[in-house]
Structure formats: structure tokens, C-alpha cells
Amino acid sequence: LPSYTFAPPAPSPGGTYTNAEYGFSITYPAGWSDYTTGQYGEILDLRAAAGIPEVMVKTWTIEETDLEEAASMLKSMFSEQLGDYEFLSEGEITLNDGTPAYEIVFNGTMGGFLLTCKYVIVSPEANGFLIMGFSLPGSFEQDEPVLDEVIGSFHLE
Numbered sequence: 001l002p003s004y005t006f007a008p009p010a011p012s013p014g015g016t017y018t019n020a021e022y023g024f025s026i027t028y029p030a031g032w033s034d035y036t037t038g039q040y041g042e043i044l045d046l047r048a049a050a051g052i053p054e055v056m057v058k059t060w061t062i063e064e065t066d067l068e069e070a071a072s073m074l075k076s077m078f079s080e081q082l083g084d085y086e087f088l089s090e091g092e093i094t095l096n097d098g099t100p101a102y103e104i105v106f107n108g109t110m111g112g113f114l115l116t117c118k119y120v121i122v123s124p125e126a127n128g129f130l131i132m133g134f135s136l137p138g139s140f141e142q143d144e145p146v147l148d149e150v151i152g153s154f155h156l157e
Contacts, residue, residue, distance in 0.1 A: 027153035053143040060130040067102035082108035116140035
């Protein structure tokens with residue numbers, strides 16, 4: 001019988017990913033690869049060579065048009081869906097291009113792994129986006145600058 005061995009995508013030299021269909025671009029560092037499968041509504045899934053840190057982009061259409069209202073709704077979803085949800089911080093931020101956004105940082109178990117997550121809400125009115133950064137709790141402090149770099153580069157085209 002033939003055997004199959006999973007071969008992860010080759011690490012990239014880094015660059016900018018542009019999605020004309022959804023109207024955004026995002027820049028990622030060298031060594032990161034595109035693992036997008038389309039599961040869970042993801043548009044993009046970028047990961048470091050070790051698989052983490054990771055940044056995902058999803059569309060998020062909700063009725064709330066205010067960033068704080070959208071964040072409040074998202075936090076209530078976390079507390080319902082994640083049994084071990086631990087809120088760490090939140091607040092309004094500005095992306096590199098001046099776009100207002102709202103950031104929520106929390107710990108929670110996803111896919112069987114305890115992760116520290118940084119969720120950023122952009123443009124909740126109309127076609128909103130959720131940009132999600134993931135790291136392990138023990139390495140979040142080390143990974144946070146690169147997560148901020150990638151998330152901050154998100155740009156509506």
C-alpha cells in the first residue's frame with residue numbers, strides 16, 4: 001500500500017497577501033506559510049514554521065455597528081463557548097493605516113490546546129473582519145510583537 005506523509009507548505013520569504021474578493025491585504029514575515037483550508041469560515045490562515053504563532057482572518061457579519069458593541073457580543077460568545085475562557089485585556093486600537101479597530105486578549109482552549117488569543121475586530125458595519133492571533137500562553141509575551149506586526153498591517157483595499 002502506498003503511504004502518505006503530510007508535508008507542510010514550504011516557508012515563504014514573507015510578503016503581502018492581497019484578497020481582491022474580500023478587499024483586504026495583510027503582510028506577513030519570512031518563514032510564515034499559508035495554511036488556509038476554508039474551515040470555520042476562515043479566509044486566510046498564516047503560521048510561523050513551528051505552526052504557532054498564527055494569524056487568521058475571517059469575515060464577521062453582525063448587527064452591531066459600533067466596535068465596543070461588537071466586542072461585547074464577541075466576549076459573551078467566548079464565555080458561552082469556551083469553558084475555560086479567561087479575559088485578559090481589551091481596548092480600542094488603530095491599525096498601521098489608521099483604521100480603527102477593537103482588540104480583545106484572552107486565554108481559552110481551542111482544538112484541545114490552551115491558547116492566548118488576540119482577536120481584533122475591524123469594520124463591524126457591513127462586511128466586518130475578525131483578525132485572530134494565536135500563541136501558547138508561555139510564549140505569548142515573546143510572540144506578541146510579531147502578532148501585532150501582522151495584525152497591524154491589515155489594510156482594507
